[in-house]
Amino acid sequence: AQSVTQLGSHVSVSEGALVLLRCNYSSSVPPYLFWYVQYPNQGLQLLLKYTTGATLVKGINGFEAEFKKSETSFHLTKPSAHMSDAAEYFCAVTSNNRLAFGKGNQVVVIP
Amino acid sequence: DVKVTQSSRYLVKRTGEKVFLECVQDMDHENMFWYRQDPGLGLRLIYFSYDVKMKEKGDIPEGYSVSREKKERFSLILESASTNQTSMYLCASSRTVYSNQPQHFGDGTRLSIL
Numbered sequence: 001a002q003s004v005t006q007l008g009s010h011v012s013v014s015e016g017a018l019v020l021l022r023c024n025y026s027s028s029v030p031p032y033l034f035w036y037v038q039y040p041n042q043g044l045q046l047l048l049k050y051t052t053g054a055t056l057v058k059g060i061n062g063f064e065a066e067f068k069k070s071e072t073s074f075h076l077t078k079p080s081a082h083m084s085d086a087a088e089y090f091c092a093v094t095s096n097n098r099l100a101f102g103k104g105n106q107v108v109v110i111p
Numbered sequence: 112d113v114k115v116t117q118s119s120r121y122l123v124k125r126t127g128e129k130v131f132l133e134c135v136q137d138m139d140h141e142n143m144f145w146y147r148q149d150p151g152l153g154l155r156l157i158y159f160s161y162d163v164k165m166k167e168k169g170d171i172p173e174g175y176s177v178s179r180e181k182k183e184r185f186s187l188i189l190e191s192a193s194t195n196q197t198s199m200y201l202c203a204s205s206r207t208v209y210s211n212q213p214q215h216f217g218d219g220t221r222l223s224i225l
Contacts, residue, residue, distance in 0.1 A: 009151065032211045036216075041218070042219070043115070043216035043218045043219050044201070044203075044214075045216070046213045046215070049211075049213055052211075090154070097142075097161070098144075098169070099156075102153060103152065104153050
């Protein structure tokens with residue numbers, strides 16, 4: 001079965017600094033990959049997805065991710081963190097028509 | 112925009128009660144899912160359904176059942192609630208069975224079993 005690994009449950013970033021959240025996947029077939037964000041007391045919201053085509057994917061709120069097959073990675077970045085980016089972020093890979101989620105990264109933005 | 116609506120944001124029930132969590136989606140999606148979310152464990156799939164009256168077990172189905180009588184509605188049932196089922200429950204839907212379709216989530220139900 002496919003799976004993803006997200007390291008570091010809590011990530012602190014200064015306002016205006018680069019946001020980098022790492023995601024590595026394990027898949028025996030070409031993967032479909034997703035990043036979701038969860039704001040406090042809300043459900044998950046799709047940030048971006050990679051299915052086929054361009055390996056650099058742009059999402060909402062200034063986030064982007066790059067699919068690197070050779071590194072089995074799909075890291076999420078944003079050039080400049082904003083206070084409103086404080087949330088939990090989940091990477092996911094499709095597995096048998098379901099999604100397999102990572103354990104998430106709680107992002108704290110420091111003023 | 113897809114709207115996935117969960118009937119309750121917060122719910123408090125007692126041990127041994129039969130608990131129903133309801134979820135409705137308004138986009139004629141084929142697939143519907145129930146997850147539970149616990150700190151440090153991420154999201155774990157309980158059950159999913161790819162058609163009316165069809166269901167499949169996820170990773171943690173024990174103690175739960177589901178019902179899908181209409182395409183837009185997917186219910187999660189705790190047959191006899193226990194304290195270890197205190198959790199956040201999330202419902203989701205996706206358009207088709209194809210793996211490239213994203214899932215759309217409701218706002219969750221925070222369930223406490225006393």
